[in-house]
Amino acid sequence: MYNAFFNLLKRDLRLAFRHKSEILNPLFFFVIVVTLFPLGISPEKQVLAEIGPGIIWVAALLASMLSLDSLFRSDFEDGTLELMLLSEYPLPILILAKIVAHWLITGFPIIIFSPLLGTVMFLSNEAIETLMITLLLGTPILSLIGAIGMALVVALKRGGMLLSLLVLPLYIPVLIFSSNAVGSSMAGLSISGQLYFLAAFLIFCLTLAPIATSAALRVSLE
Amino acid sequence: MMKAIMKFIYQFASPKHFYRLSGKIIPWFAWLAAILLIAGSIDGLFIAPVDYQQGDSYRIIFIHVPAAWMSMFIYMVMAISGAIALIWKIKLADVIASSSAPIGAAFTFLALVTGSIWGKPMWGAWWVWDARLTSELILLFLYLGYMALESAIEDPRAAARACAILAIVGVINIPIIHYSVEWWNTLHQGATVTKLDKPSIHISMLIPLLLMALGFKLYYGAVVLMRARNKVLVTEQNNRWVKEIIG
Amino acid sequence: MTNDPQTKQPQGLSVNQLSCERGYRELFNDLNFSLSPGEILHIKGENGAGKTSLLRIIAGLALPVTGEIRFNGYNCRKYRSEYNEQLAFMGHKLGIKLELTPVENIRSHCDLGKSCTRQQIMDTLKKVGLYGFEEMYCNQLSAGQKRRVALAQILLSQTQLWILDEPFTSLDVIGVELFLKIIREHVCQGGMVLLTTHQEVTLKDCTLKYLQLPDGTLSEPE
Numbered sequence: 036m037y038n039a040f041f042n043l044l045k046r047d048l049r050l051a052f053r054h055k056s057e058i059l060n061p062l063f064f065f066v067i068v069v070t071l072f073p074l075g076i077s078p079e080k081q082v083l084a085e086i087g088p089g090i091i092w093v094a095a096l097l098a099s100m101l102s103l104d105s106l107f108r109s110d111f112e113d114g115t116l117e118l119m120l121l122s123e124y125p126l127p128i129l130i131l132a133k134i135v136a137h138w139l140i141t142g143f144p145i146i147i148f149s150p151l152l153g154t155v156m157f158l159s160n161e162a163i164e165t166l167m168i169t170l171l172l173g174t175p176i177l178s179l180i181g182a183i184g185m186a187l188v189v190a191l192k193r194g195g196m197l198l199s200l201l202v203l204p205l206y207i208p209v210l211i212f213s214s215n216a217v218g219s220s221m222a223g224l225s226i227s228g229q230l231y232f233l234a235a236f237l238i239f240c241l242t243l244a245p246i247a248t249s250a251a252l253r254v255s256l257e
Numbered sequence: 258m259m260k261a262i263m264k265f266i267y268q269f270a271s272p273k274h275f276y277r278l279s280g281k282i283i284p285w286f287a288w289l290a291a292i293l294l295i296a297g298s299i300d301g302l303f304i305a306p307v308d309y310q311q312g313d314s315y316r317i318i319f320i321h322v323p324a325a326w327m328s329m330f331i332y333m334v335m336a337i338s339g340a341i342a343l344i345w346k347i348k349l350a351d352v353i354a355s356s357s358a359p360i361g362a363a364f365t366f367l368a369l370v371t372g373s374i375w376g377k378p379m380w381g382a383w384w385v386w387d388a389r390l391t392s393e394l395i396l397l398f399l400y401l402g403y404m405a406l407e408s409a410i411e412d413p414r415a416a417a418r419a420c421a422i423l424a425i426v427g428v429i430n431i432p433i434i435h436y437s438v439e440w441w442n443t444l445h446q447g448a449t450v451t452k453l454d455k456p457s458i459h460i461s462m463l464i465p466l467l468l469m470a471l472g473f474k475l476y477y478g479a480v481v482l483m484r485a486r487n488k489v490l491v492t493e494q495n496n497r498w499v500k501e502i503i504g
Numbered sequence: 505m506t507n508d509p510q511t512k513q514p515q516g517l518s519v520n521q522l523s524c525e526r527g528y529r530e531l532f533n534d535l536n537f538s539l540s541p542g543e544i545l546h547i548k549g550e551n552g553a554g555k556t557s558l559l560r561i562i563a564g565l566a567l568p569v570t571g572e573i574r575f576n577g578y579n580c581r582k583y584r585s586e587y588n589e590q591l592a593f594m595g596h597k598l599g600i601k602l603e604l605t606p607v608e609n610i611r612s613h614c615d616l617g618k619s620c621t622r623q624q625i626m627d628t629l630k631k632v633g634l635y636g637f638e639e640m641y642c643n644q645l646s647a648g649q650k651r652r653v654a655l656a657q658i659l660l661s662q663t664q665l666w667i668l669d670e671p672f673t674s675l676d677v678i679g680v681e682l683f684l685k686i687i688r689e690h691v692c693q694g695g696m697v698l699l700t701t702h703q704e705v706t707l708k709d710c711t712l713k714y715l716q717l718p719d720g721t722l723s724e725p726e
Binding site: 183187188190191194197200201203204205207208211212215232236243247250251254255257 | 343395398399401402405406409410412415418419422423425426427429430433434436437438440441444
Binding site for chain 3: 491
């Protein structure tokens, strides 16, 4: 079972490296969206530092959501998803491998690049540190919850818009706590409460989301 | 024993039996709902005393609060009947869930509108990012997502099962969303008056509120059964008893 | 709801009182048949008669409206993992990643079930006539060659029950013959095959049965 998990993880990573755009596009999107705000609002340091945490987090949220399509779409179209459903191994384990791979491909680069964007938005050093921690805790949650939504719409031809309707309301707690943690650390306040919440929510999603996702996939592939 | 119970439930929940029984229940629900709603409105609008802080404008809570209760209640109904349909394969539960969605969305919308009308004299603005209103808004998004998913999937059985999963995921998330919105709200605007957290509500206001709440519940019961009856006729269109009814 | 005595432990696949709807239209109703080791069942019927739906239901990918499927006496939905261990499925979508080579494809398929060595993979590829194509990406292969990769996956799955939906599509005459030979070998070793095809299947020394959809009458070739 561990072999099945790691081999599937490896396969997905290998596929991603043969399709580099899958890694780079969400990252570009993330950077571009954040860049739009100073242009649209104001380049002043005070304004940007005030809205920066929220903007970076909203951009991360949207980038993560838009990248969900690559999670199941190609496997659905060429039929490998069907074969996964017919595997003798528990489907939630295989799904988890795919979600982990997807997070490594799309979520992780965002974390690496976030200090750059934090600097551009005039966040303090502590706030940038917090930003990275919240992204580390929060983006896996986005991938896990997003997987449920993606599994529900994977068989639909135009599922993109619908996916955002399904998934974005469920992203709200992550957005609230993460961007607040970054803002609070700017102001020099304690952020342990927010981080505990994110960690608890992550563990919660880690246990339940793969099960919900596999149930949804079984329905979608019918 | 368990088998006997399950057999009874399956029989009870058979579409044919449901169709006949619901036809008898609906008038009762509808008439009782009408009586309760009229009584509650009269009591709430004319008999209940004027609030010493808000004057007469508070009287909208007799709509707003029951509507907000219903919006939560109906989502729960959808999730529970979705779970029943997934686990025990009772088709009727799917029908109830999907018939409930638009009604729930309508109640949510009503709660939002009355909340913002109530907010106008209180806060001087049509919309305030109050915790309850915001939660209600997110709940409306959840309802809209549910209905959008249902209409997007062509096969009715697959749609019902997908929606059941979505409703269960949603219902697990609602308390988390609610909690985080509440937390976010106290952080950003600790000074606003929270509308419902009054120490106690006077009995003369409680009675019309409960009358209205019960009236809303019965109204929902009547409407959901009516919608479910129509859906049953569609889903069972290949069966002989339906053909006999339609003629 | 079957009256099968549990003590008898019937070998093979048995399908009881199966009915299926698409939308609100009934495809077939009260379908009953069984398949024992060493038998081939050729499912016939016009387009839209429900052949693919039936195969997907038997594979466990779709839900029937009523009825159940038993394999060696146990219910396939309840013992999904044990059933999947004995099942190989080839659908309209082959489950082949275009960005991977045949060897990588077969390997990741084996990772979902029983593991296989590189030597086994190479031998099987040679057997299905893909010698010399092992290290090419699958997007450079022809449709027939991809079909052969899928055949190699089926061969290496070491399962008893093969469910093949239109397996001869895009294969040339030699390919079809090869496939039939492989099917015969499998059946002679106690395997079972369920297949749909519009071609006439002729196999020597094998028990071949026909199932006509939608009425579900069973017949044997004269």
